[in-house]
Amino acid sequence: MRGEIPIIVTSSPIEPGKGAMGRSWEGRGTVLDLDQRADSTNLSHELGHQAGYVGNDPIDPSHSSDSANLMFRMPFPGQTPDRPWCEKVAALFK
Numbered sequence: 001m002r003g004e005i006p007i008i009v010t011s012s013p014i015e016p017g018k019g020a021m022g023r024s025w026e027g028r029g030t031v032l033d034l035d036q037r038a039d040s041t042n043l044s045h046e047l048g049h050q051a052g053y054v055g056n057d058p059i060d061p062s063h064s065s066d067s068a069n070l071m072f073r074m075p076f077p078g079q080t081p082d083r084p085w086c087e088k089v090a091a092l093f094k
């Protein structure tokens with residue numbers, strides 16, 4: 001994948017009962033549920049998954065354990081990306 005990331009925006013539950021705002025499959029695409037208040041933070045978070053972000057969350061290594069990090073399990077406005085996110089995302093577009 002180079003520069004193309006399929007994104008589907010929906011108003012239907014992605015994972016019924018779990019309240020997920022977005023879900024990504026690395027290299028394949030992303031789904032965002034606007035009914036769960038998905039916004040640009042969620043899109044940036046999902047972009048991290050597309051890029052293959054690896055964090056330090058002991059429960060789920062695809063996320064960060066830092067709540068201020070964009071890749072924390074629950075994205076919310078005001079979080080910021082870390083260096084691994086920036087490097088992985090930049091590599092998507094080289």
Ligand SMILES: [Zn+2]
Nearest residue numbers: 045049063073
């Ligand atoms: Zn995530």
